[in-house]
Amino acid sequence: MLFFVAPLGFLGYQSLQTGTFDTGYTFDWAFSNYWDALRDYHDQFVRSFLYAGIATIVALLVSYPLVYWIAFRAGRWKNVFLILIVAPLFVTYLVRTLAWLNILADQGPVVGFLRDIHVLGPDGRLLATSVAVVAGITYNFLPFMALPLYVSLEQIDARLLEAAEDLYASKRQAFLHVTLPLSAPGIVAGTLLTFIPAAGDFINAQLLGTPKQYMVGNVIQSKFLDVLDYPSAAALSFILMALILVGLLVYARAVGTERLTG
Amino acid sequence: MTMRMTRRALVQRGAAGVTLLSLPGLLAACGGGGGGGGGGGELADTLRFSNWPLYIDFDEKTKKHPTLDEFTAKTGIKVDYFEDINSNGEYFGKIQRPLSQGNSIDRDIIVLTDNERFLGLMIDKGWVEELDKDLIPNISNLIDAQKSPPFDPDRTYSLPWQSGMTGIAWNEKETGPVTSITQLFEDPKLKGKVTALNGMGDTPPLVMLDNGDDPSKVTDASWTAAMDRIQAAVDSGQIRKFTGNDYAQPLSQGDLAAAIAWSGDIYQLLSSNPNLKWALPTKGGVIWTDNMIIPTGGSAPTASTYMNFVYDPKIAAQIAAYVAYVPPVEGTKEILAKTDPKMASSELVFPSDATLAKAHQFDSNALNNQTYVEQWQKVLGA
Numbered sequence: 001m002l003f004f005v006a007p008l009g010f011l012g013y014q015s016l017q018t019g020t021f022d023t024g025y026t027f028d029w030a031f032s033n034y035w036d037a038l039r040d041y042h043d044q045f046v047r048s049f050l051y052a053g054i055a056t057i058v059a060l061l062v063s064y065p066l067v068y069w070i071a072f073r074a075g076r077w078k079n080v081f082l083i084l085i086v087a088p089l090f091v092t093y094l095v096r097t098l099a100w101l102n103i104l105a106d107q108g109p110v111v112g113f114l115r116d117i118h119v120l121g122p123d124g125r126l127l128a129t130s131v132a133v134v135a136g137i138t139y140n141f142l143p144f145m146a147l148p149l150y151v152s153l154e155q156i157d158a159r160l161l162e163a164a165e166d167l168y169a170s171k172r173q174a175f176l177h178v179t180l181p182l183s184a185p186g187i188v189a190g191t192l193l194t195f196i197p198a199a200g201d202f203i204n205a206q207l208l209g210t211p212k213q214y215m216v217g218n219v220i221q222s223k224f225l226d227v228l229d230y231p232s233a234a235a236l237s238f239i240l241m242a243l244i245l246v247g248l249l250v251y252a253r254a255v256g257t258e259r260l261t262g
Numbered sequence: 263m264t265m266r267m268t269r270r271a272l273v274q275r276g277a278a279g280v281t282l283l284s285l286p287g288l289l290a291a292c293g294g295g296g297g298g299g300g301g302g303g304e305l306a307d308t309l310r311f312s313n314w315p316l317y318i319d320f321d322e323k324t325k326k327h328p329t330l331d332e333f334t335a336k337t338g339i340k341v342d343y344f345e346d347i348n349s350n351g352e353y354f355g356k357i358q359r360p361l362s363q364g365n366s367i368d369r370d371i372i373v374l375t376d377n378e379r380f381l382g383l384m385i386d387k388g389w390v391e392e393l394d395k396d397l398i399p400n401i402s403n404l405i406d407a408q409k410s411p412p413f414d415p416d417r418t419y420s421l422p423w424q425s426g427m428t429g430i431a432w433n434e435k436e437t438g439p440v441t442s443i444t445q446l447f448e449d450p451k452l453k454g455k456v457t458a459l460n461g462m463g464d465t466p467p468l469v470m471l472d473n474g475d476d477p478s479k480v481t482d483a484s485w486t487a488a489m490d491r492i493q494a495a496v497d498s499g500q501i502r503k504f505t506g507n508d509y510a511q512p513l514s515q516g517d518l519a520a521a522i523a524w525s526g527d528i529y530q531l532l533s534s535n536p537n538l539k540w541a542l543p544t545k546g547g548v549i550w551t552d553n554m555i556i557p558t559g560g561s562a563p564t565a566s567t568y569m570n571f572v573y574d575p576k577i578a579a580q581i582a583a584y585v586a587y588v589p590p591v592e593g594t595k596e597i598l599a600k601t602d603p604k605m606a607s608s609e610l611v612f613p614s615d616a617t618l619a620k621a622h623q624f625d626s627n628a629l630n631n632q633t634y635v636e637q638w639q640k641v642l643g644a
Contacts, residue, residue, distance in 0.1 A: 020632050021383075106517040125454070127517065128502045210503040211496060211643020222639050225351040229636070 015234035025231060033235040041219050041236065045243070048215040051130070051205075052198035055137040056145070056191050062138070063146040063190070068179075071153040085146050093140065097207050100136050101127065104208070128210045136204035141197060145190040152186025153179070188255055196244055216240050306561040308340045309333075309568050312353075312372045314552070315345040317424070319584040329580050333571050339564060347373060349506070354380040357557065361389040366559025371568065373423050377463025377550035379629040381420070382413040384555060390419045391556040394566040400573035403592045407618070408551065412626045420553040421569050422590035424526075424582075427613065427621050428464045428548040431523035431540040433513055440520040442543050443472035447495040455519040457512075458492070460504035462638045463550060463624040465492065465522055471546040471622065480628035485637075493641050504642050514538065526587035529610040540610060542620045549621035551590065586611055 015033055019025040038045070070081045088096055104110055104126040114120040126132045156179060164174035202217030216236060223233035319329050330341045347353045353374070357367045361384075374381040384390050395401060404421070414420045432440040436455065440446055446456055447469075458465045466488045467477030473491065475484035495501045502518070509521040514535045528540040556565045571577060575593030582589040583602050588611060598606040605611050613621065628634055 022386075022630070022632075101511070105512070105515060107515060123454075127512075128454075207508070210501075211641075214643040218643070222642070225349070225355050227632075227635050227639055229632075 011234045011237060014230050015232075015238050017231045019231075021228035021230075030231065033231050034239060037232050037235045037239055041216065044214055044216045044219050045239070047213070048199050048217070048240070049243070049247075051134050051137060051213075051215060052195050052201075054134050055141065055198050056195045058134070058138045059142045059145040059194050060149075060187065060191060063142055063149055064187075067146050067150045067153055071150055071156075072158075082150065085143055085150075088139075089143055093203065096140060097136055097203050100132070100139070100208060104132050104135070127208060128213075130209070130213055132208040133204050133213045136208045137198050137201055140201075140204065141194040144193040144197075148189035148193065149183065149186040152183045152189075156182045184255070188251075192248070192251075196248075199244055200240060303563060304561070305339070305567065306370070306564040307338070308342055309564050310342045310344070310368055310370045310560070311568070312344045312346050312369050313423075314347045314373060317345070317373070317552075317585055318343070319581050329572070329577050332577070333568060336571070337567055339567065341568075344369075350375050350378040350380045354383070361558055362387075364558070367557050368559075369557055370560035370565040371554050372557055373552050373554055375463075375550055375552050376411060376413060376626070377428075377467075377548065377624050377629070378461060379626075379635070381553055381555070382626050382630060384557070385414055385419050389558050391558060391560055391562045391565075392418055393421065393556065393569065394562045397563060397566040398570040398573065400570045403573050403575060403578075405590050405592050408590050411551070411623070414553075420555045421573070423552040423554050423572075424585060424587035425549055425551040425590060426587045427525040427542060427610075427617075428459065428461075428468065428522065428550065429525065429540055429542040430468075430520060430547075431509075431513060431528050431538060432520035433516055433518065433535075434537040434539055436516050436519035439539065439541075441541060442545060443469050446520055446522070447491065447500055452519050453498070453500050454502050455517070456501055457503050457505045457509045457518055457521040458495075458501050459509075459522045459524075460506060460642055462635065463629060464548060465504075466638065467548045467622060467624045468522060468543060468546075472543065474545075477548070477622050477624050480625040480631075480634075485628065485634055489637055489641055496641065496643075525610040526585065529586040529605075529608060542617060544620075546620040546622055548624060549588075549618070550624075582611065588613065 013027060014025070016030050017025040017027050018030045018033075066085075070078055070085075074081050102108060106125050106127065111120065111124070111126055114126070115122060115124060120126075126135075160178050160182075161174055164178050169177065199215075200217050202215055202221055205213045205215045205218055220233050220236045220240070223229045223236065227233075318327050320326075321328055327341075327343060330343055334340055353372070357372075360367050374384065376382075398421075401417070401421070404417070408422050408425075409417065411417075411420075430440050430443075430446060437452060440449075440452070446452065466485070469488040469491050470477045470480070470484050473484065473487050475481075475487065477484075492501070505521070507524065507527050509518060509523060510527050510531055512518045513521050513523070514531055523540060525540060528538055531538050554565075554569060556562050572581065573591050575591050575597055578589045578591035578594045579597040579601065582594055583598060583605060586605065595606050595612045598612075609617055
């Protein structure tokens with residue numbers, strides 16, 4: 001608790017200061033830092049939530065069938081496939097993202113293929129576009145979506161599905177009325193674990209994107225390290241935190257809190 | 263983001279810029295070495311030296327730094343060598359809190375760059391110890407051009423480690439020579455295949471020179487003109503992105519046709535890719551210098567003893583042969599002419615007087631102008 005509250009308190013204190021690095025900062029309830037931050041970096045906030053939202057949805061759509069298959073069909077290969085999902089986490093976040101620089105390179109196979117099938121024009125590219133950034137985020141946070149999903153799918157008693165079929169439910173109905181509701185805690189946990197860090201991410205935007213793809217994380221980083229404007233960096237961090245918290249509450253209200261806790 | 267990540271092209275060694283955002287220094291900063299500190303007049307038994315990755319000679323076979331071993335053999339002073347500076351801003355962010363509270367950071371020498379604001383800030387804030395010049399007779403080997411920089415006119419606190427130049431590099435397979443910012447920013451053939459450096463002391467001065475302005479005396483008008491021009495090139499999609507030295511790999515692969523680039527990186531890349539070319543733009547480029555300073559609490563005699571050691575041209579030549587940046591020590595070229603004639607004749611490592619005449623220093627006041635800093639970050643997109 002101390003390790004959480006103390007830095008947060010300091011950050012809050014800092015976010016209400018004015019001054020510059022050269023002259024020193026003084027505390028004077030400068031709430032204007034917050035309005036300035038929102039006004040100046042409105043675009044980056046929107047972009048952060050948009051990218052994180054898309055990445056979360058894509059990660060869910062990709063990992064659900066994958067994990068479903070592992071949980072119900074992979075049999076004795078279950079563990080192998082699970083390890084394959086987790087394996088990327090053994091490599092540093094940065095290295096994984098840098099690898100995408102090669103995968104999506106202009107001369108690389110992915111871009112070549114997309115040009116061949118005319119999805120991309122002859123001069124089209126993926127790197128330095130929003131697509132690359134969202135793809136990077138999706139890839140990097142996919143395991144955090146897949147693992148909680150797996151846990152909840154794995155726990156489903158197969159006899160429930162048999163019972164559903166005995167009661168003349170079609171495969172589709174059984175899925176919609178049995179599997180999907182029972183895996184809801186996994187979906188909720190997975191989306192949270194994916195969305196929250198994704199919204200604060202800056203590595204993908206920096207390495208795979210251009211300034212036009214920069215997210216709030218990039219702004220905070222540059223405010224702290226380059227501009228040395230600690231108050232507005234702190235204010236930006238607080239706004240991000242508050243927005244995520246609000247989003248979380250709305251989400252919790254919408255899906256029902258009992259599902260949040262499983 | 264101002265990051266000059268590594269001085270030697272990491273690509274070559276397969277590390278591909280991995281260090282660029284990692285924070286190994288956070289951990290290393292806790293390490294400390296025995297014996298030093300106090301800022302007193304006594305020689306310590308260990309020198310604690312923070313530098314950029316791959317920025318000193320290194321023997322692949324023994325995994326050691328030969329000149330550091332030589333220093334220990336000669337003086338009895340052990341060296342704790344930390345490659346924990348990946349970006350001026352990031353490193354400054356780490357050390358500024360202890361220094362502002364008057365605490366030592368357990369380092370005797372750190373290396374910061376003069377075309378970013380942080381070196382000047384360290385000196386202005388008084389967070390540095392004076393050099394003990396009695397212990398540095400070799401200071402007489404300092405090249406004339408480096409004797410009186412604006413941030414430290416008498417070299418009271420700092421000595422150059424290496425210098426480098428910022429110019430334009432291009433890949434001959436993708437384009438003909440790119441010799442001006444105008445061409446780089448406005449030639450439609452290069453659209454989207456160009457990057458610029460994210461350092462405030464790199465890209466803006468190059469553009470100012472192209473505008474016919476003097477980057478060593480920045481005015482509001484010349485600054486605004488440069489910002490507008492860079493912004494226009496971003497908006498038009500000409501500039502693909504702003505980089506640290508992560509331009510190296512895409513430039514070598516051909517994803518980029520041209521880039522604003524550092525001389526030493528390109529010299530290193532040349533051995534694996536002869537298609538790369540580098541030149542200062544015809545209207546001029548930038549020369550910057552990484553400077554050794556002694557942070558408060560470091561041992562000035564120990565640090566000064568080491569500085570004297572590296573200002574021996576023989577040692578400077580050994581280091582230059584590895585790092586391929588411009589050495590600040592008179593006599594280095596003559597020694598390299600025997601051991602590595604190819605390097606000794608390279609314009610990238612030993613620029614001719616004609617090249618040096620085109621290499622300008624950036625205004626150190628502008629670097630510290632808060633409004634400019636913020637405007638530049640806006641252009642960078644954050």
